Amino acid sequence: MADEESETSDESxxxxxxxxxxLKALYSPKVRLASSAPIYDNVSKFESVxxxxxxxxxxxxxxxxxxxxxxxxxxxxxxxRRRHGxxxxxxxxxxxLGPLGMLHGCMEEKIRVRVYxxxxxxxxGHVEAYVAAFxxxxxxxxxxCFEVWSxxxxxxxxxxxxxxxxxxxxxxxxxxxxxxxIEGRTETLERHVPQMxxxxxxxxxxxxxx
Numbered sequence: 001m002a003d004e005e006s007e008t009s010d011e012s013x014x015x016x017x018x019x020x021x022x023l024k025a026l027y028s029p030k031v032r033l034a035s036s037a038p039i040y041d042n043v044s045k046f047e048s049v050x051x052x053x054x055x056x057x058x059x060x061x062x063x064x065x066x067x068x069x070x071x072x073x074x075x076x077x078x079x080x081r082r083r084h085g086x087x088x089x090x091x092x093x094x095x096x097l098g099p100l101g102m103l104h105g106c107m108e109e110k111i112r113v114r115v116y117x118x119x120x121x122x123x124x125g126h127v128e129a130y131v132a133a134f135x136x137x138x139x140x141x142x143x144x145c146f147e148v149w150s151x152x153x154x155x156x157x158x159x160x161x162x163x164x165x166x167x168x169x170x171x172x173x174x175x176x177x178x179x180x181x182i183e184g185r186t187e188t189l190e191r192h193v194p195q196m197x198x199x200x201x202x203x204x205x206x207x208x209x210x
Contacts, residue, residue: 016050089135100136103206107131111208115140117149118204125149128209129196138200145193153185 012021013031025031040046096104106113107130115127126149129142181188 089133092136093134096136100134103131103134106208107134113206114209115142115198115206116204117198117202119202123204124202127196127198132195135200138203140198140200140203142196142198143194145196146190147193147196148180148188148190150186150188153182153187 011017011019013025013028014020015025038049040049093104093107103113105111110130112128112130115129117124117127125147127142127145127147129145131140132143133141175191175193177189177191179187179189
């Protein structure tokens with residue numbers, strides 16, 4: 001009887017036996033785990049290794065039954081999107097048509113243009129410059145800019161002659177602004193700027209300068 005109980009006990013602690021008792025193996029002092037025992041992610045993987053069966057993976061389509069696969073007609077297949085080269089402002093300028101195409105021609109041929117700018121109440125002034133870049137929203141990057149604009153006088157005008165020219169004090173490396181004319185409460189100013197960025201909402205009209 002003792003031999004039968006010992007044999008039964010050994011089989012219940014043997015992981016490869018059909019009589020294996022996992023609860024008894026957890027509390028039995030006779031069970032010793034090898035330090036080199038492999039570690040599995042889950043019980044299913046352990047059972048597949050124990051039974052020498054390869055578990056199907058997500059990438060293994062052959063393990064999926066044919067009846068479980070979804071079948072598509074030719075017009076139901078997923079659409080493969082063709083990726084073209086990355087577009088930017090410089091590449092889009094090459095394909096512009098209409099008024100933007102004329103602006104692109106002025107940029108390529110280095111033709112000076114006059115851009116009339118506006119404010120909330122009307123025409124603010126104009127800028128004469130070369131076009132360096134633009135986009136479909138009429139945002140303009142300009143070079144060698146000569147700007148003329150008018151604004152209200154917010155301070156008491158000094159007693160100067162009719163032909164006097166007033167220069168506003170500026171810091172170093174800041175474009176100098178010259179007050180060319182004062183009429184009542186409006187003064188006209190001008191300045192030269194090496195580069196300028198105009199937002200499309202400020203552009204009223206663009207004309208060529210012959």
